[in-house]
Amino acid sequence: xxxxxxxxxxxxxxxxxxxxxxxxxxxxxxxxxxxxxxxxxxxxxxxxxxxxxxxxxxxxxxxxxxxxxxxxxxxxxxxxxxxxxxxxxxxxxxxxxxxxxxxxxxxxxxxxxxxxxxxxxxxxxxxxxxxxxxxxxxxxxxxxxxxxxxxxxxxxxxxxxxxxxxxxxxxxxxxxxxxxxxxxxxxxxxxxxxxxxxxxxxxxxxxxxxxxxxxxxxxxxxxxxxxxxxxxxxxxxxxxxxxxxxxxxxxxxxxxxxxxxxxxxxxxxxxxxxxxxxxxxxxxxxxxxxxxxxxxxxxxxxxxxxxxxxxxxxxxxxxxxxxxxxxxxxxxxxxxxxxxxxxxxx
Amino acid sequence: xxxxxxxxxxxxxxxxxxxxxxxxxxxxxxxxxxxxxxxxxxxxxxxxxxxxxxxxxxxxxxxxxxxxxxxxxxxxxxxxxxxxxxxxxxxxxxxxxxxxxxxxxxxxxxxxxxxxxxxxxxxxxxxxxxxxxxxxxxxxxxxxxxxxxxxxxxxxxxxxxxxxxxxxxxxxxxxxxxxxxxxxxxxxxxxxxxxxxxxxxxxxxxxxxxxxxxxxxxxxxxxxxxxxxxxxxxxxxxxxxxxxxxxxxxxxxxxxxxxxxxxxxxxxxxxxxxxxxxxxxxxxxxxxxxxxxxxxxxxxxxxxxxxxxxxxxxxxxxxxxxxxxxxxxxxxxxxxxxxxxxxxxx
DNA sequence: TGACAAGTTTGGAACGTTCCAATTATTGAG
DNA sequence: CTCAATAATTGGAACGTTCCAAACTTGTCA
Numbered sequence: 001x002x003x004x005x006x007x008x009x010x011x012x013x014x015x016x017x018x019x020x021x022x023x024x025x026x027x028x029x030x031x032x033x034x035x036x037x038x039x040x041x042x043x044x045x046x047x048x049x050x051x052x053x054x055x056x057x058x059x060x061x062x063x064x065x066x067x068x069x070x071x072x073x074x075x076x077x078x079x080x081x082x083x084x085x086x087x088x089x090x091x092x093x094x095x096x097x098x099x100x101x102x103x104x105x106x107x108x109x110x111x112x113x114x115x116x117x118x119x120x121x122x123x124x125x126x127x128x129x130x131x132x133x134x135x136x137x138x139x140x141x142x143x144x145x146x147x148x149x150x151x152x153x154x155x156x157x158x159x160x161x162x163x164x165x166x167x168x169x170x171x172x173x174x175x176x177x178x179x180x181x182x183x184x185x186x187x188x189x190x191x192x193x194x195x196x197x198x199x200x201x202x203x204x205x206x207x208x209x210x211x212x213x214x215x216x217x218x219x220x221x222x223x224x225x226x227x228x229x230x231x232x233x234x235x236x237x238x239x240x241x242x243x244x245x246x247x248x249x250x251x252x253x254x255x256x257x258x259x260x261x262x263x264x265x266x267x268x269x270x271x272x273x274x275x276x277x278x279x280x281x282x283x284x285x286x287x288x289x290x291x292x293x294x295x296x297x298x299x300x301x302x303x304x305x306x307x308x309x310x311x312x313x314x315x316x317x318x319x320x321x322x323x324x325x326x327x328x329x330x331x332x333x334x335x336x337x338x339x340x341x342x343x344x345x346x
Numbered sequence: 347x348x349x350x351x352x353x354x355x356x357x358x359x360x361x362x363x364x365x366x367x368x369x370x371x372x373x374x375x376x377x378x379x380x381x382x383x384x385x386x387x388x389x390x391x392x393x394x395x396x397x398x399x400x401x402x403x404x405x406x407x408x409x410x411x412x413x414x415x416x417x418x419x420x421x422x423x424x425x426x427x428x429x430x431x432x433x434x435x436x437x438x439x440x441x442x443x444x445x446x447x448x449x450x451x452x453x454x455x456x457x458x459x460x461x462x463x464x465x466x467x468x469x470x471x472x473x474x475x476x477x478x479x480x481x482x483x484x485x486x487x488x489x490x491x492x493x494x495x496x497x498x499x500x501x502x503x504x505x506x507x508x509x510x511x512x513x514x515x516x517x518x519x520x521x522x523x524x525x526x527x528x529x530x531x532x533x534x535x536x537x538x539x540x541x542x543x544x545x546x547x548x549x550x551x552x553x554x555x556x557x558x559x560x561x562x563x564x565x566x567x568x569x570x571x572x573x574x575x576x577x578x579x580x581x582x583x584x585x586x587x588x589x590x591x592x593x594x595x596x597x598x599x600x601x602x603x604x605x606x607x608x609x610x611x612x613x614x615x616x617x618x619x620x621x622x623x624x625x626x627x628x629x630x631x632x633x634x635x636x637x638x639x640x641x642x643x644x645x646x647x648x649x650x651x652x653x654x655x656x657x658x659x660x661x662x663x664x665x666x667x668x669x670x671x672x673x674x675x676x677x678x679x680x681x682x683x684x685x686x687x688x689x690x691x692x
Numbered sequence: 693t694g695a696c697a698a699g700t701t702t703g704g705a706a707c708g709t710t711c712c713a714a715t716t717a718t719t720g721a722g
Numbered sequence: 723c724t725c726a727a728t729a730a731t732t733g734g735a736a737c738g739t740t741c742c743a744a745a746c747t748t749g750t751c752a
Contacts, residue, residue: 012737012738014737014738014739015738015739016738024701024702025701025702025703026702026703026738026739027701027702027703027704027740027741028700028701028702030739030740030741031700031701033739034740038699038700038701039700039701040699040700040701043700043701055495057469057470058470058738058739059470059472059737059738059739060470060471060472060739061407061410061411061416061471061472061737061738061739062411062707062737062738062739062740063738063739063740064407064707064739065407065408065411065706065707065708065709065737065738065739065740066706066707066738066739066740066741067707067739067740070407071467072450072471075451080432080435080436080439081429081432081433081436081632083427083429083432083633086426086427086429086432087427089426089451089453090426090427090453093426093451093452093453094453097452097453097460097463097464102450102451102452102464102467102468102471103450103451104418104448104449104450104451105421105439105448105449105450105451106439106443106448107435107436107439107440107443114443117443118443118448121417121448122448123403124403124404124405124406125406125407125418125448126405126406126407149401233632233636260633260636261636263636263638264635264636267638286427286579287429287606287633289610290579290606290607290609290610290637291636291637291638292609292613292637292638292639293638358707358708360707360708360709361708361709362708370731370732371731371732371733372708372709372732372733373710373711373731373732373733373734374730374731374732376709376710376711377730377731379709380710384729384730384731385730385731386729386730386731389730389731404708404709405707405708405709406709407707407708407709408707408708408709408710408737409708409709409710410709410737411707411708411709411710411736411737411738411739412708412709412710412711412736412737413709413710413737
């Protein structure tokens with residue numbers, strides 16, 4: 001009870017220090033810490049007082065050694081600097097935090113080797129669950145092995161071929177089709193699709209929606225009108241030359257940041273989206289509203305998708321065995337870059 | 347050596363399972379795992395083979411119990427959806443990952459209560475170091491107590507009063523002064539400062555730079571020209587009415603996203619930054635280049651600041667006792683929103 | 693008063709590592 | 723062939739919790 005007694009305790013303060021100080025056993029301290037109703041109120045208070053007095057901090061690592069499961073969860077993002085993924089991350093983190101979990105975070109920069117490393121590290125930390133936006137080139141087995149070992153894994157934005165991992169993603173084909181239909185309605189016939197690589201599922205789906213809209217409208221697809229590239233501004237920027245060369249009058253972009261790049265390229269040539277060219281993005285990133293002209297885009301509610309992904313993992317952690325894919329609603333958000341409000345003419 | 351032997355091992359595969367399988371002791375397995383030069387090559391191989399065969403995964407939690415220090419580090423961000431902080435986070439994560447550390451991540455949304463919770467949680471996970479962008483209203487003691495307990499803590503972007511914690515931040519006053527001087531040179535006399543709250547250190551510094559530039563130019567400061575508010579688009583947007591009412595012809599914004607909001611408000615009134623109004627932001631977020639008009643802003647190299655912060659923590663973890671503050675270089679990046687290229691007229 | 697039940701508390705064996713001191717193998721020299 | 727030196731290996735005690743079975747307190751009732 002004396003100050004001296006406390007000072008003698010070298011190093012970290014542990015439960016047995018608390019126990020000694022409060023005059024009970026370490027088991028009782030443990031019970032108090034877990035809020036057990038078994039301990040008498042009076043005892044609980046003695047223990048709490050000791051905890052405050054000694055500045056005890058609970059050691060979750062030690063507890064986890066005994067316990068079944070940690071409260072750590074993994075979150076691997078492929079491009080955190082992309083506002084879409086940043087918002088996704090915000091949504092994920094929010095629901096995990098509310099549920100008492102805390103995420104280990106990694107940004108892979110689309111590098112599968114780096115992804116493999118962080119996945120290994122996270123496994124070693126015994127994460128209770130995992131959300132991953134797979135880097136391009138991720139093989140299904142890489143994640144399937146985790147799932148097979150019993151870890152709840154959900155993929156976000158990119159469904160991996162050859163696995164049964166639940167995934168969360170927006171309805172890419174519907175979104176792309178709607179957007180393309182809108183451009184067609186506005187009178188465009190030579191419509192391009194810009195950005196993404198053919199080996200990305202999301203690109204397949206979005207490009208697929210684009211193609212199906214063309215087909216329904218009886219417009220022949222022109223392969224020279226789909227330009228592949230990393231989903232970044234650079235790609236959009238560089239694509240403009242090709243768009244002009246091919247005589248395209250409008251484009252649906254793989255995502256908003258590609259569309260920003262296109263705007264940039266357009267501006268360099270003194271052209272303006274919405275008057276000289278019909279432009280639509282995908283994602284409805286926060287910034288889309290504030291470009292000039294404001295970007296018409298497909299809204300996917302990135303934060304909501306993140307929350308959904310986290311909820312799914314949480315459910316799996318709690319034993320819900322077969323979580324299903326979630327295909328998020330999309331909505332065409334018509335601003336000015338496409339050239340006209342609903343029903344208008346370019 | 348038989349399959350049966352493996353199957354009998356229930357639950358998680360541990361070092362003793364590996365040891366049994368390889369016919370050595372757990373100590374030897376441990377040595378192998380740590381890459382000790384003490385073990386014979388042949389033995390090392392037997393052990394490695396066993397590890398592969400049984401699918402062993404190292405348990406860092408258990409190791410940390412014995413070891414001095416974990417390889418987990420904390421990263422608390424106040425607004426991850428703000429691209430500036432997202433880029434900062436990318437920089438931080440990159441250097442930690444390269445150094446073999448992995449960050450526990452939390453987004454506080456400027457909520458000190460939430461921040462306190464995650465800090466507690468991170469402490470319980472025995473993080474080896476911590477970078478925090480303090481939520482508004484954070485008291486110095488909250489973090490100082492961690493530092494006092496021996497944990498390496500560095501604050502990013504916001505220096506906390508009443509502590510000796512090393513911090514990493516751009517040279518706010520110089521940046522703001524430069525930007526303001528530029529507006530003055532362009533002929534503006536009624537220049538506003540928009541965004542941030544007076545109780546934020548960064549706001550003080552930036553606003554201070556702005557005031558000092560005015561003073562040097564012999565322009566009397568007009569309190570009605572500094573408008574406070576959360577550092578988001580909303581604030582910029584709402585501020586426009588006030589700017590017009592006060593007859594301001596230019597504004598320096600607390601950060602880029604506030605400036606985006608101002609652009610938006612301007613556009614609603616059919617006004618355009620760069621022709622009808624001189625506008626400068628702060629941070630040089632990626633998006634700043636792609637708005638219309640492109641935003642003149644103060645470049646701070648967010649990613650570089652993040653890297654710097656991480657390096658500082660790393661040095662402290664390795665025993666470098668007195669890390670110093672880092673004040674990052676800034677540069678005025680002149681685009682179009684201010685009304686003219688260097689030396690021109692509005 | 694004794695027996696029993698319910699309410700509290702407790703010792704000690706895990707959990708999966710690390711690390712020290714001690715032991716056993718191997719090598720080289722004489 | 724022996725001995726010392728060096729190279730490899732090993733057992734067991736930590737680390738700070740949880741959890742179980744057991745033990746101790748009270749209170750109640752016949």
